[in-house]
Amino acid sequence: MVRKVQDDKDVVRLPPAKHDAYFIHDGVVPHLRVRIGTGGAKSFVMRSRFGQAKHPTTRTIGDANRMTIESAREIALKWNHLNRKGIDPWEEAILAELEDEKFRRRTFANALEDYIATLPLRPQNRKADDDGRTLRREFLDPKRIPWLEKPLRDVTGADIQRAIQAIRDRPARTQAFNVYSLIKTFFAWTVTPLGMEAYGMTHSPVATLKNSTMKLQRNVATRKHTSDEIRAYFAACDVMNYPMNEFLRAVLLTGQRKNEVRLAEWSEIDMANKIWTIPAWRFKMDRQQPVPLSVPMLQLLGRIKAAQGDRRGPFIFSRNDGLTPMPFNGCDMDKFRAKLTEIFLANNPEAKSPEHWTLHDDRRTVKSALSNLGVPEDVSEAVIGHSKKVLEETYNKNSFKIQRRRALHMWAEEVKFILDDPDHSLEAEENIVPDWPSRWNETDPARPSK
Structure with a gap:
């Protein structure tokens, strides 16, 4: 029997325990072991002092008959890294799950309402009320936006592009141009340091989306009263x-x-x-x-x-x-x-x-x-x-x-x-010719005699 497992083949060849379970160490990652029980049950486990614990304990990583040894080593390396920092991996996993749940609850609708509430506080924004009404009408209507309750992190550029193009095709080209500018500013707000902390954003989904891509153009008004x-x-x-x-x-x-x-x-x-x-x-x-x-x-x-x-x-x-x-x-x-x-x-x-x-x-x-x-x-x-x-x-x-x-x-x-x-x-x-006096209108003036 091998003293240390090196690959998946070694794990497969380990014989079932006859009476009590036994352990075989991994030959690559410290503290990683294979536990072999009676009846052929095998699992990857790790025995170590987790977090601030004074005594070592054994924790299961996964079923060795279903996961590869490389996957088990990847998890064991992360656990070893956290242990060196005095962090319990399970506690870290619970916190990460809670954090992930927090971001799942931060939906697109919630985030956009948070942003609209900041509009009156932005300098030189005297259209805050109009902008807020426009965003609510175009992006907070469930009949127009089916992904309102989608986590903000999961909203894609394609979602936004389809919504903008639907406005364009109503047809409302100028409205689509203006709304895209508003929603682009919203996503820029979500990727500021505080925005990333609050909503878990890492990038703006509309960063590469352009007006030309969606065939949007502002109507240049030229009309004046006669x-x-x-x-x-x-x-x-x-x-x-x-x-x-x-x-x-x-x-x-x-x-x-x-x-x-x-x-x-x-x-x-x-x-x-x-x-x-x-x-x-x-x-x-x-x-x-x-x-x-x-x-x-x-x-x-x-x-x-x-x-x-x-x-x-x-x-x-x-x-x-x-x-x-x-x-x-x-x-x-x-x-x-x-x-x-x-x-x-x-x-x-x-x-x-x-x-x-x-x-x-x-x-x-x-x-x-x-x-x-x-x-x-x-x-x-x-x-x-x-x-x-x-x-x-x-x-x-x-x-x-x-x-x-x-x-x-x-x-x-x-x-x-x-x-x-x-x-x-x-x-x-604009076409009236002014009757201004001019020296050119004078008759040939008398020239002084030499």
């Missing part, structure tokens, strides 16, 4: 209820973002100096935004102040005298678009209905009009609240307050011109 649409816009405001009518006028007169206008407070308005200062915490670029008040904006604020009375709350655009900001929903915008279209077609019977538009097109209209009126690019960008380019931001510290005031005054006068003169057109002005 002069006829601006006339219809203000006429439609006249039939809308307060405060929606004044809010819509303010968006087009100032060129600011809809929520920056909707959430405006009286404390931000300096009527004496005719300026509205949007605070940094409420402005997308995380800096103060001065908005000079043109004559129609001052008139608009005066009407609202008179309507709200002396006991008004902090908000300008409000349905309860300023106590809370006015709500804004798609139904209100659909009603306004329908009214604008009705007025536009009544005034322009041969024209087609205006294409679908959003309030963001107001900002593009203001920016285009300012450029058409000769306002410098950096000033028009400042008016609508865009950041300067990096080099410009570094060296040009001018806030353009005077230039902004002049630009918004010019835009207000242009709007008045459009409303008063049905023939006035922003588009036509």
